[in-house]
Amino acid sequence: MVLSMSRPQLHPRTQTYWLRKRVPADLVSVVGRKEVTLSLQTKDPAEAKRRYAEELVKLEARWAALRKGPQKLSEREAHEIATTVHDSWLARHADEPSTQTFWPVELGKRVFTRPPLDISRPAVEAFCDPPEIGRLMVLEQWCREAADHELQVRGLLADEDTRTKLARAIGAAVQRASLSLQQMARGEWPNGYSLPASLPARRSIEAAAKVAAPPHANQAPNRNAGFVTLSGLVEKWWLEAEKAGKSPSTRESYTNTFRSLVNFLKHDDATRVTSEHVIAFKDHRLASVGRNGKPISPRTVKNSDLAGLKSVFGWAVANRLLADNPAAGVTVQSGARVRTRDPSFTEEEATTILRAALHFQRGGELAQTYAAKRWVPWLLAFTGARAGEIVQLRRQDVRRVEVAGHPGGTWVLTITPEAGTVKTKQAREVPVHPQLVELGFVRFVESVREERLFLVPDAKGGVAGPLQGVKNRLAEFAREQVSDPGVSPNHGWRHRFRSVAIEAGVSEGVIDALCGWAPRNVGGRYGSVSLKARVDAISRLPRILL
Structure with missing residues (x-):
């Protein structure tokens, strides 16, 4: 046979x-x-x-x-692996070494050397300017993600100490490569690196060759003496956008888009950008791949890249910094997203993740990261909240209240913009399901001494960077249990909650109030859903049997 x-x-x-x-x-x-x-x-x-x-x-x-089981790497082995990152970094930027702006060498030499976060603020600021501390954390997180990738492609399972050791080695390797690129930009080729006989034209599209076109002859003068930097535009836009309630994540997204545009155009002069350049940049992004090795989707280019360009350039025109908006009218055709399955976790998938969370044993991670893996999946299952809303919870956001018809009081979570980012910018209260109380969630909250339950704020007290890091760790944890790419490792809970709540007989209006969704019609904007109605709804949700 x-x-x-x-x-x-x-x-x-x-x-x-x-x-x-x-x-x-x-x-x-x-x-x-x-x-x-x-x-x-x-x-x-x-x-x-x-x-x-x-x-x-x-x-x-x-x-x-x-x-x-988890493998340990020696420092020598870590640096040997990092050598591949060094070589690929050089190869990626060898043709145009001066355009490497992601890794600043003056700051890069301090990666993984910043002082611990528990020392005094004056000591921290003496080591590095506060804005640079945030940038250091971005570089360190990038090194950790690069370390994860190198471990994955080699099929290595590593503990947190080994992961950090490799991340440090990668940081040192990229620093060395970036210093070599500085030499190359001056025409000083490093020892052991020879100038290629011919440089291949690796342009994703022909339009990239025309990015040095002069500005419009009829362009009106602006208030900044004729030169406006693209990177400077984002910062000026943010000074006003922050007060208007825009989220830090929007700033990060737009900043990344403009940084990519600068790298693509090979200059930072906003007055030289034309519609043809934006179209060329759009096509370049559509032909690119992300960090996950997959092509960047038209949806991302449309809703992230082009949205950022249109918003910032439009603000610049309104404030007479630019004569016109080069991104106006540029769009991307994007059809409906292809789905090969329901976007919510199945019962089997949900119980698999929750079982793993319930029995998760702490390794080398921070106590807050361990707590996130232990409790956040359960909280998402019983609240329908966004992952970030739960990760940024503070001790004071969990409290006991008296509710009519529920003797003994009820524990509730307060999801509020005071704790971080809330998409609707409105606080809401979500009751804690009785099963969570029985599992010990309230005892856990009462045992925490720090303000934050699931993350460690940065040196300035900010939570945006640490929040994303914890969300990434949660996604990785869920992916280890459920590998199907058809379901989001964090957002799948939000879809599941709605399905479970509807099956339990909870009304659409109450579900929207619990999850922070906008009312579906004008009538839904009148009145409010009482806390009692929310407690009654959460109490109707069935217990999860493992």
Whole structure:
């Protein structure tokens, strides 16, 4: 009898190829499921075979790593791995070394050397200017993500100490490479690096060759002596946008977009940007891949990149800094998002994650990160809140209140902009489900001494950067239990909550009030949902049986 070989499987509805692989019996309890499924994101049979082979290698390496358990790397081994990052960094910027602006060498030499956050503020500021401390944290987080990638491609499972050791080595490697690029920008080629005989033209589109076009001849003068930097525009826009209630995450998104535009154009002069340049930049972004190795979606380019350009350039025109908005009218065609499954967690997926959270044992992570992995999935399951809203909770945001019809009082969470970012910019109260109280959530809150339950603020007391870091760790934790890319590792809870609440007989208006969704019509804006109605609704949600 001829045995059938493992091969890509075609989804009958979407006609997209998938990888399906049974988890080895000895790893089922660790992985938390009996089968792994993964979309190969292609309908081409030949490409599916290639991607299938690549993903299978990664999967087998992952299973081998799980059998070995966490591995420790010596400093020598960490620096050997980091050498590949050094070489790729040089290769990426060798043609135009002066355009490498992500890693500032003067600040880069201080990465992973900043003082601990518990020392006095004057000591911190003596080490580094407060704005630079935030930038250092961004660089360090980038190094940690790069370390995670290097560990993943090598099939290594590492503890937190090893992950930090590799991140430090990568930081040192990128610093060395960036210093070499500085030399190359001056025409001083470093020892061991020879100038190529010919530099290949690696331009994603031909329009990139025209980015040095002069400004419009009829361009009106502006208030900044004829030169406005693109990076400076974002900062000026933010001074006004912050007071108007724009979120720090919007600022970060727009700043990243303008930084990418500067790198693409090879200059920072806002007065030289034309509509043709924006269109070329749009096409360049559509042809690029993100950090996850996947193509950047038209939805991201439209709702993030172009939205940022239109907003900031439009503000500049209104404030007479620019004569016109070069992004006006530029758009991206984007169809409906393809879904191969329901966006909410299935009952099996939900219980798999919650079981893993319930039995999670602390390793080398911070106490707050451990607490987040232990409690946040359960809180998301019973509140329908956004992951960031829960991660930024403070001790004082959990309190006991008296509610008619519920003797003994009820514990509630206050989700408020005072704690961080809330999309609606409005506070709301969400009752704590009785099962969470029984599991010990309130006892955990009462045991915490710091203000924040699940994160450590930065040196200036900010939470935006640390918040994103914890959300990333939660997504990774969920992905270890549920690998299906068709469901969001954090947002899948929000979809599930609505489905469970509807099945439990909770009205749409109460669900919207609990989850912070805007009313569906004008009538829904009148009146409010009482705390008693919210407590009654949460009490109707069924317990989760593991």
